Amino acid sequence: MEKPLEYLIRKPKVSIENPPLLVLLHGVGSNEEDLFSLANYLPESFLVVSARGPLTLAPDSYAWYEVLFTTGQPKINLEQEKESRRLLLEFLDYLKLNYQFDESNVWIGGFSQGAIMSYSVGLLYPERIKGIIALSGRLLEENKEIVKITDDLLKKKIFISHGNNDRVLSVEYARSVKQYLESIGIRPHYREYPEGHSINREMLKDLIQWLEENL
Template identity: 90%
Template sequence: MEKPLEYLVRKPKVSVENPPLLLLLHGVGSNEEDLFSLSNYLPESFLIVSARGPLTLAPKSYAWYEVLFTTGQPKINLEQEKESIRLLIEFLDYLKSNYQFDESNVWTCGFSQGAIMSYSLGLLYPERFKGIIALSGRLLEENKELVKVTEDVLNKKIFISHGTNDRVLSVEYARSVKNYLETLGIHPHYREYEEGHSINRDMLKDLIQWMEGEVGQN
């Protein structure tokens, strides 16, 4: 099978026969090295894969889809977003044929646009992902109507963190997702921080603690 996306990989640091998989998704204008820089801090049992978005913006600058802010509200290219979701599902199959991991223990973690993609993957393909980690992101309104409230969706483990001083994606987006998930019957682990559009030490510490607590649970 041909490689659908460029990526970096960190194999588990401990001997695990069937490790959980963590898929890292970067934000607009970044690349696979961005979130991968956190991999040394993340739980040692994980197989960690950081993927590169298919859309090239500039050298070492990529995205999952184009987004415009000309109206003051983000306007996205939905066709590109859907194509990126398709590529990521194909990428998961590619990983399955090249690495050993527990297919029932797959997590997706994204920052900004990567968080948006993580919501899309985890909620639209709930049978493929155990957990969603959304750092400074939002849930696309266009995808809400596509979510089917199944047992796989209701059992989703979800971590949401957002900075109250975020000027790129307002914290209101995170609050909106939390409220939406709670109306479905899902109770995400939700935290706000006095931070802008970035990941700080407290966010990372809370994320690691949450992951370590959740990864062994079914």
């Protein structure tokens, strides 16, 4: 099987036969090195994989789909988003063929557009994903409409963090996801921070603690 996406990998720091897998997805205009810089802080038992979006914007600058803000509201290329979702599922299959990990313990998370993709994959294919990490993201309305409420979905562990001074993706997006998840019976871990569109030390500390509690 050909490699569907470029990626960086950190193997577990402890000897473990079937480690949990954590797939990290960067935001628009970034690359796989961005969130990989957090890998050393994350729980040692994880097999951590940081993937590169398939769309090249410029040298070292990638995305999961094109987005335009010309109307003040983000307008996205839905076909590209759907294709990136397909590639991510294929990527999970590729990882399974090449690395040893626990298929019932797969986590996906990202920042900004990476968080959006994490919601898409985790909520639309809940049987493949145990937990979702959404840092400064949103849930696409188009995908919310096709979410199927199943037992697998209702077991989802979801971590949401957002800066309430975010000028790129308003904190209202995070609040609306929280409201939606609670309305279908999922209680996410939710927290806002006095921060812009970025990840600060406090968010990272809370994420690590949450992962350790939920692993």
